[in-house]
Amino acid sequence: MSTQADIGVTGLAVMGGNLARNFARNGYTVALYNRTAARTRALVDEHGDEGAFVATETPEEFVAALKRPRRLLVMVKAGEATDAVIRQFAPLLEEGDVIIDGGNAHFEDTRRRERELREQGLHFVGTGVSGGEEGALNGPSIMPGGSKESWQSLGPMLEKISAKAEDGAPCATHIGPDGAGHFVKMVHNGIEYADMQLIAEAYDLLRRVAGYEPARIAEVFRTWNTGRLDSYLIEITAQVLAHTDAATGRPFVDVVLDQAEQKGTGRWTVQTALDLGVPVSGIAEAVFARSLSGHADLREASRELAGPRPTPLSEEAAAAFADQVEQALYASKVVSYTQGFHQIAAGSQTYDWDVDLGRVASIWRGGCIIRAAFLDRITAAYDKDPALPSLLSDERFAEETAAAQDDWRAVVSAAVQGGVPVPGFSAALAYYDALRAERLPAALTQAQRDFFGAHTYRRTDRDGAFHTQWGGDRSEADAG
Numbered sequence: 001m002s003t004q005a006d007i008g009v010t011g012l013a014v015m016g017g018n019l020a021r022n023f024a025r026n027g028y029t030v031a032l033y034n035r036t037a038a039r040t041r042a043l044v045d046e047h048g049d050e051g052a053f054v055a056t057e058t059p060e061e062f063v064a065a066l067k068r069p070r071r072l073l074v075m076v077k078a079g080e081a082t083d084a085v086i087r088q089f090a091p092l093l094e095e096g097d098v099i100i101d102g103g104n105a106h107f108e109d110t111r112r113r114e115r116e117l118r119e120q121g122l123h124f125v126g127t128g129v130s131g132g133e134e135g136a137l138n139g140p141s142i143m144p145g146g147s148k149e150s151w152q153s154l155g156p157m158l159e160k161i162s163a164k165a166e167d168g169a170p171c172a173t174h175i176g177p178d179g180a181g182h183f184v185k186m187v188h189n190g191i192e193y194a195d196m197q198l199i200a201e202a203y204d205l206l207r208r209v210a211g212y213e214p215a216r217i218a219e220v221f222r223t224w225n226t227g228r229l230d231s232y233l234i235e236i237t238a239q240v241l242a243h244t245d246a247a248t249g250r251p252f253v254d255v256v257l258d259q260a261e262q263k264g265t266g267r268w269t270v271q272t273a274l275d276l277g278v279p280v281s282g283i284a285e286a287v288f289a290r291s292l293s294g295h296a297d298l299r300e301a302s303r304e305l306a307g308p309r310p311t312p313l314s315e316e317a318a319a320a321f322a323d324q325v326e327q328a329l330y331a332s333k334v335v336s337y338t339q340g341f342h343q344i345a346a347g348s349q350t351y352d353w354d355v356d357l358g359r360v361a362s363i364w365r366g367g368c369i370i371r372a373a374f375l376d377r378i379t380a381a382y383d384k385d386p387a388l389p390s391l392l393s394d395e396r397f398a399e400e401t402a403a404a405q406d407d408w409r410a411v412v413s414a415a416v417q418g419g420v421p422v423p424g425f426s427a428a429l430a431y432y433d434a435l436r437a438e439r440l441p442a443a444l445t446q447a448q449r450d451f452f453g454a455h456t457y458r459r460t461d462r463d464g465a466f467h468t469q470w471g472g473d474r475s476e477a478d479a480g
């Protein structure tokens, strides 16, 4: 067997198979190996004419087929299977070779694997790949972590197979060391949850407050998609809402069970945010909203709870309300991204990753589910000030939220009055109001903590930690 392949792919289910084809279509010679050889043969039978494949049947043969430094992409299920495959291949590799995990691994697992393999002289690249099956084949957004050296050997190939943004820039960049890539992919998915929740709330408001039918709402979304909300998710929302169920003739959205599922990356985003102490309330509400929707029994048992009487809007008022919803949706979206980027900045600082936040926004412009015109504004904001404390403090975003805030408040009020749950919109607005508040009631919270637990408090007028003898002589003591 000649050592000719530029990259090897193992784990040839749909994602792995499509990435292998993507490499081959881009002129790379791709070695293939799968535990079950039938899958390898099927791939070559069906798509062998798309490029240069080297089908192999044993791990040894597979490794021997790769040029050095060897690049070996693992596309198996996240978790134990990934560890099993690494255990199988690591002993066959040599110093400087690169193992790439393109699955949806937890970044802590990636950090551990990177450390273990580094000790053996191997590079381990945990990489986020977004765009689903279609993206894997035609160009995903790629978020690799790992060492700088591994990026040198791998970067040009990943850029080549990645999606391209409108300006032609590849949607792949070196995110940072060890788990940085999988961390950023995790937050990407958390933001995706928030985006989807906000769109769902906008739809619900247009339906239940404005009184629009799905086909009409589809038109509204189509119009929004020509403006600053231009994005893949808004575009497909319009298509879903315009779709009629073939079997019943009803709007498709009305025949779909209203219980959302989740795979877990949204939950990881929130769990990690709690550990890092980052308030990602919008993402958390999105995760909880899916969870609540799935509690069918609880919802059934609660259906008789009282709510407000509906008050239909005139045609004119409904149209004006739809415009306000666009403002609320945009401002809430800005908050979601503000929170998500705060989390990436916090992860970067905690783990010493030095993530370029503007670059992250720019590689999400193509290939991935949250691709949107708006991401250019985030890149511009960080280009202008890489140390921006919060996206909301960028001049342009501040101006836009200032212009949106009256409508944003009106929409949340109308939702509350109408009994339409908008956890995403209202959490975003609460975050915005909390950030800009001169004083927060956290002062009272601190006083309570000192009262019941002698946790001490700090003062506005003096340095140090203080404790008050509550219920006693009330003398203040400096506990610091």
Ligand code: 2AM
Pocket: 010, 011, 012, 013, 034, 035, 036, 039, 075, 076, 077, 080, 081, 082, 084, 085
């Ligand atoms: P299989 O075709 O032999 O099942 C997605 O499940 C992909 O990961 C499949 O290609 C599958 O191989 C592979 N896979 C899952 N678990 C694996 C393991 N423990 N070792 C090797 N490959 C595995």
